[in-house]
Amino acid sequence: MTTGTTRAAPLWDVPVRLFHGLLVALIAFSWWSGENHEMEWHRTSGYAILALVVFRLFWGVAGGRTARFARFVRGPRAVIAYVRGGAGAPPGHNPLGGWSVVAMLATVAAMVTAGLFAVDVDGLESGPLADYVTFDQGRMAAEWHGAIFNVLLALIALHVAAVLVYLVRGRNLIGAMIHGRRVVAEGEAVEPLGASWWRALLGVAIAGAAAWAVSRGFRF
Amino acid sequence: MTMMRNTIRAALVLATLTAAAPPPQQVVAARHAGFKKMGAAMKALGDQLKSDAPAKPAMVAAAQTIATTARQQAALFPAGTGPGAGVKTEALPAIWTNRAAFDAQMKALIAESGKLVAVTNGGDVTAIRAQMKATGATCAACHRQFRAED
Numbered sequence: 001m002t003t004g005t006t007r008a009a010p011l012w013d014v015p016v017r018l019f020h021g022l023l024v025a026l027i028a029f030s031w032w033s034g035e036n037h038e039m040e041w042h043r044t045s046g047y048a049i050l051a052l053v054v055f056r057l058f059w060g061v062a063g064g065r066t067a068r069f070a071r072f073v074r075g076p077r078a079v080i081a082y083v084r085g086g087a088g089a090p091p092g093h094n095p096l097g098g099w100s101v102v103a104m105l106a107t108v109a110a111m112v113t114a115g116l117f118a119v120d121v122d123g124l125e126s127g128p129l130a131d132y133v134t135f136d137q138g139r140m141a142a143e144w145h146g147a148i149f150n151v152l153l154a155l156i157a158l159h160v161a162a163v164l165v166y167l168v169r170g171r172n173l174i175g176a177m178i179h180g181r182r183v184v185a186e187g188e189a190v191e192p193l194g195a196s197w198w199r200a201l202l203g204v205a206i207a208g209a210a211a212w213a214v215s216r217g218f219r220f
Numbered sequence: 221m222t223m224m225r226n227t228i229r230a231a232l233v234l235a236t237l238t239a240a241a242p243p244p245q246q247v248v249a250a251r252h253a254g255f256k257k258m259g260a261a262m263k264a265l266g267d268q269l270k271s272d273a274p275a276k277p278a279m280v281a282a283a284q285t286i287a288t289t290a291r292q293q294a295a296l297f298p299a300g301t302g303p304g305a306g307v308k309t310e311a312l313p314a315i316w317t318n319r320a321a322f323d324a325q326m327k328a329l330i331a332e333s334g335k336l337v338a339v340t341n342g343g344d345v346t347a348i349r350a351q352m353k354a355t356g357a358t359c360a361a362c363h364r365q366f367r368a369e370d
Contacts, residue, residue, distance in 0.1 A: 124262055131266075134260075
């Protein structure tokens, strides 16, 4: 390898990128369908998001190197060190960005959970688990469902703003989330991500089964 | 005899509606409670339809609650109980400016919820589900026109 050439190494595995793209699209679709009272579509979209969240939790322990929670969920000391510009973080989510991932994932999970129990004001439309709660509890779940969405929108705005700040500072994070590769420094050792297809398929099966069971209200 | 009794009853109703008109807050609270009761009954009916073995008595009771309450609701929109009256309400002014359309919607609700009672008494789950949808459609149509989006 001659001086001046750049090499590329894998950064995000295919499931991570698919998860990200699908989540963006489905949250947008859920927003639209909710606003337009397309509740059949809204529920279906919610089940798909539930499957995505379950898959991501699974992939956080079974996925490629940069997908794993153990790799990017760091303690406060690491976060402070990163913010102060001290320690160079390994490729992947940085210590601060890792918490952004956790916050968004937790918020989406909370929103889906509230939606499962939600009932509309007329008692006509409801989540698949709403018959396990009273009308008043279902109404409360619906209010939380809406309130949590505002939290989610704020987190998404923060996420997009952070990505843009990096872009202005000359670091493009967007491309890597699309093509999955990063530029490797001269002489840097490249580790494979180690994402396995059969594990991804297992995760899809688990996620699909979980979402299906919930959508049936656990009535089989 | 019956006629006289009816006349007395009508006079009493008129008296309560005109002479002793309750304060707007009270009317708004009453109709809000009524709609909430209908919502809870609608959910109760839907819950039964979701289950593997829908219980007919529960469905009939829910349908009757909806139908009975629907008839009472129609009288709970007297003039002066809209958003202008200093009360917190999602009722839109159009109810009073477009009264004929509102009354027609209320009539449709009373008709469909009446059918819902008949169909639930019949016990055919598919028919009940269809009539629940038809009743719900009258709710939704009226809300689109006469209720503020929350």
